[in-house]
Amino acid sequence: MIGLIDSTMLKLFIGIGGILVLATIVAAILWFAKRGQDNSTLKNLNQRIAAWWVMALGLAVTLLIGETAVIVLFLGLSFLALREFLTIAPTHRSDHKTLVWLVYIIPVINYWFLWEHWYGAFAVLIPVYAFLFLPIRNALAGDTENFLQRAAMIQWALMVCVYAISYIPAIMQLPVMIHNGREAAEGSALSSGGAEGALLMLFLVVVVQLSDVFQYVWGKTLGKHPVAPSVSPNKTWEGLIGGVLTATAIGAGLWWITPFTWWQAALLALVSCLMGFFGGLVMSSIKRDRGVKDFGATIAGHGGIMDRLDSLSFSAPVFFHLVRFFFTT
Amino acid sequence: MNVKQLLKRGLSGLITTASGARVRAEGTDGEAPDFPPQAIYFANHSSHLDFVTLWAIMPAELQPKVRPIAAADYWGSGLKQSVAEGIFNAHLVHRYKDRAHTPADARPTRQTDSGSSPKTSQLTGMTDILDAGDSLIIFPEGTRGPGDQVATFQAGLYRLAQHAPEVPVVPVTLKNLSRILPKGETIPVPRLSQVIVHQPLFVDDDESQEHFLSRARGVLADELATDAQGETA
Numbered sequence: 001m002i003g004l005i006d007s008t009m010l011k012l013f014i015g016i017g018g019i020l021v022l023a024t025i026v027a028a029i030l031w032f033a034k035r036g037q038d039n040s041t042l043k044n045l046n047q048r049i050a051a052w053w054v055m056a057l058g059l060a061v062t063l064l065i066g067e068t069a070v071i072v073l074f075l076g077l078s079f080l081a082l083r084e085f086l087t088i089a090p091t092h093r094s095d096h097k098t099l100v101w102l103v104y105i106i107p108v109i110n111y112w113f114l115w116e117h118w119y120g121a122f123a124v125l126i127p128v129y130a131f132l133f134l135p136i137r138n139a140l141a142g143d144t145e146n147f148l149q150r151a152a153m154i155q156w157a158l159m160v161c162v163y164a165i166s167y168i169p170a171i172m173q174l175p176v177m178i179h180n181g182r183e184a185a186e187g188s189a190l191s192s193g194g195a196e197g198a199l200l201m202l203f204l205v206v207v208v209q210l211s212d213v214f215q216y217v218w219g220k221t222l223g224k225h226p227v228a229p230s231v232s233p234n235k236t237w238e239g240l241i242g243g244v245l246t247a248t249a250i251g252a253g254l255w256w257i258t259p260f261t262w263w264q265a266a267l268l269a270l271v272s273c274l275m276g277f278f279g280g281l282v283m284s285s286i287k288r289d290r291g292v293k294d295f296g297a298t299i300a301g302h303g304g305i306m307d308r309l310d311s312l313s314f315s316a317p318v319f320f321h322l323v324r325f326f327f328t329t
Numbered sequence: 330m331n332v333k334q335l336l337k338r339g340l341s342g343l344i345t346t347a348s349g350a351r352v353r354a355e356g357t358d359g360e361a362p363d364f365p366p367q368a369i370y371f372a373n374h375s376s377h378l379d380f381v382t383l384w385a386i387m388p389a390e391l392q393p394k395v396r397p398i399a400a401a402d403y404w405g406s407g408l409k410q411s412v413a414e415g416i417f418n419a420h421l422v423h424r425y426k427d428r429a430h431t432p433a434d435a436r437p438t439r440q441t442d443s444g445s446s447p448k449t450s451q452l453t454g455m456t457d458i459l460d461a462g463d464s465l466i467i468f469p470e471g472t473r474g475p476g477d478q479v480a481t482f483q484a485g486l487y488r489l490a491q492h493a494p495e496v497p498v499v500p501v502t503l504k505n506l507s508r509i510l511p512k513g514e515t516i517p518v519p520r521l522s523q524v525i526v527h528q529p530l531f532v533d534d535d536e537s538q539e540h541f542l543s544r545a546r547g548v549l550a551d552e553l554a555t556d557a558q559g560e561t562a
């Protein structure tokens with residue numbers, strides 16, 4: 001075992017690498033076959049595949065280094081996600097000092113608690129202390145115009161971009177709770193979740209991201225009936241059902257990297273994929289309301305960080321708490 | 330490329346990353362703009378980040394020949410002055426309102442509808458820069474505004490354009506920088522900004538000051554009015 005990578009994870013990464021090699025070859029063949037034609041979809045596909053390579057390799061490298069690197073990675077992603085969120089959120093000029101707390105101080109404490117494996121503090125910092133503190137700071141700034149909207153907007157930025165996303169690396173600590181109980185896990189040593197915890201996190205990430213990919217593929221090929229036409233015409237029932245079922249099957253097939261039986265893995269994958277779909281739907285509503293297509297242009301072909309993490313930010317907290325509730329004592 | 334240039338490239342990269350600046354030519358979805366070898370760049374002004382960002386987006390080979398104009402009352406002392414002049418190659422000017430009274434002030438100057446007319450001496454340094462073949466970055470509003478509007482322009486832009494009619498006057502719209510670092514704040518809040526480089530303007534032979542300034546200001550005001558990202562007050 002090097003870092004958090006053991007032989008099981010090596011197999012998983014070889015599998016992911018294989019899929020990406022296959023996707024790259026297929027895209028290259030399509031590119032060659034359709035050369036000279038208008039192929040913006042194909043260009044986007046190539047950009048997406050290239051970005052997937054970078055994301056997969058980046059995650060592999062951080063796992064090689066260890067849990068601290070993974071936590072720092074997600075702190076960075078939270079920061080970038082906040083930046084995108086605040087770009088489109090209509091905050092007031094008078095919110096500036098509240099936003100300084102939101103961006104520089106609260107996320108760092110949140111991820112620090114996570115790094116300390118201090119679950120009790122991690123779980124309440126944002127929903128209790130930060131959610132009460134931020135409107136207080138805002139009230140002290142003295143601007144009451146649209147106060148409720150501004151307070152809600154700032155809390156939501158924190159909820160989605162920081163609290164929800166930080167549940168992804170929090171999954172790495174679940175095996176400690178599963179094997180030694182919740183109390184023993186409190187304040188346990190860094191990396192005590194080991195390769196098993198890292199694999200559990202990868203299980204969620206792989207299943208939910210593949211669910212996004214297959215929803216796109218099924219939607220593009222068979223999609224006719226939009227789920228919520230006023231929010232996003234691209235999210236169809238055909239894409240939703242096809243994508244979620246495909247990814248659930250993959251999740252069931254990945255039971256061997258988790259502590260679950262195949263049907264437990266399938267159920268958790270199903271719930272995660274559905275939450276992921278709703279995450280995308282909610283983020284699309286926000287984008288539509290603000291009149292933007294993407295949260296940014298950070299990842300070529302994909303849009304912004306939040307465009308890629310929207311589904312994970314909704315599925316990770318639910319996945320974490322379902323596992324914690326049913327599998328730990 | 331020597332060490333100093335390398336450091337400046339690194340700093341430019343750092344600034345554009347920090348301000349999340351997306352630079353694009355007017356009317357495109359992200360195409361890189363053309364930067365003429367010599368130009369008078371002018372932009373809307375709402376943040377201390379404005380001139381730093383404009384400096385940072387310049388191509389490496391042009392950067393040493395671009396002179397941002399900065400106010401001496403803010404940038405003209407101590408460390409800030411060394412940073413402004415040493416790194417950003419800034420030319421510091423004393424704004425009319427806080428400049429020591431000089432004999433030139435006693436002479437009557439033409440006042441226009443486009444705002445106060447700066448005294449000629451303030452412009453001399455800038456025309457020297459143009460005569461030397463270098464480019465200028467100026468903020469014709471004269472002071473930082475709230476970010477979603479453009480104030481009336483001071484006459485300096487017209488005078489400079491008239492002084493060197495062959496040099497293109499390039500409008501640059503800066504979006505969202507005021508939301509990153511508004512007037513009166515010291516800690517920037519991260520947001521993505523946009524830098525839109527427009528088609529160059531030239532002053533016509535018989536064009537009046539008022540007409541040219543409102544044409545120039547209009548380019549920035551129109552761009553700011555499109556997809557405004559929701560900042561109020």
